[in-house]
Amino acid sequence: MHHHVTRHLDSVSRPTAPGEPEGKGSRFTFEAIGTGWQIDTDEPLSGSARRRILDRIRRFDDTYSRFRPDSLVAAIAAAPAGGRFEFPADSLVLFDLYDRLVAVTGGAVDPLVGRDLELLGYDASYTLTPAPKTVLAEERARGRATWAADIMRDGRELLTRRPVVIDVGAVGKGYLVDIVSALLWEDGIARFVIDASGDLRHAGESTIQVGLEHPFDPQLVIGVANLRGRALCASGVSARAWGDGLHHLLDGRTGRPTRKVVATWVVADEAALADGLATALFFTDAHLLAQTFDFGYVRMYASGHAEISQNFDGELFS
DSSP states (O other): OOOOSEEEOSOSSSOOOTTSOTTOSEEEEEEETTEEEEEEESSOOOHHHHHHHHHHHHHHHHHHOSSOTTSHHHHHHHOTTOEEEEOOTTHHHHHHHHHHHHHHTTTSSOGGGHHHHHHTTOSTTOOOOOOOHHHHHHHHHHOOOOHHHHEEEETTEEEESSOOOOOOTTTHHHHHHHHHHHHHHHTTOOOEEEEETTEEEEESSSOEEEEEEETTEEEEEEEEEEESSSEEEEEETTTTEETTTEESOEETTTTEEOOSEEEEEEEESSHHHHHHHHHHTTTSOHHHHHTTOOOEEEEEETTSOEEEOTTOSEEEOO
């Protein structure tokens, strides 16, 4: 279901580890949060470093996964009359960023699209079958939940008045890449590349080249990004697509999949921001986002036309 919308070009079969000549370096690969991860470092990561990374990702999943019945997000979705829920400290950066993205996109990016995703079939049991029309009609009559109207936030605490389904998909994976980056720095590892299926973060003095994969043909690269000490996140409608025009990039204002844009790539200082903006660019003018955030981008439209921002370090192939 997930496919890379980015590809290292240093050596497509095996990217060179940062700052090292071809053939050296070490790679740690694993599956987590439903996707493949790859961490390239100069020296092999110790067993304790690997365990720390896997444990940290598991704790994040314990909180935010809407695919697990025992997560905090699942408890919020199951609370008949809502309630007051305390999130871990990592929620402060995550929800602050969502507050800003919700505001700048006018609600197009909204962490409460979780229920709309479920109704379209992107649910915990992965049925990929949209709900019956009667169920959809009942939901519409009740009114769609929004972050602005249905969540009261007090720091780490969220107050809800009814069951709501939080989906941190627009930012969560990028944020987790940032969290893992911090763990590597704590271990004294200054040069690395983390690639969580299209969400990349690079640290080090050398520049790596990353291919921008065509959203509908993984064999084609539409351009290249030069990445040094920053994050690159990609988003595409083909990454999680099912049914007739159904995919995971929903407009929070309508609850329906977006149509005009088919893929985005964003470079920013942090992966959480790059990830969130890669989603926001499906709905919102880049110049509006640029008033609030610092980033470079490539955006590809359903027509096949692609645009690249002046500050994007890289190029599009014609």
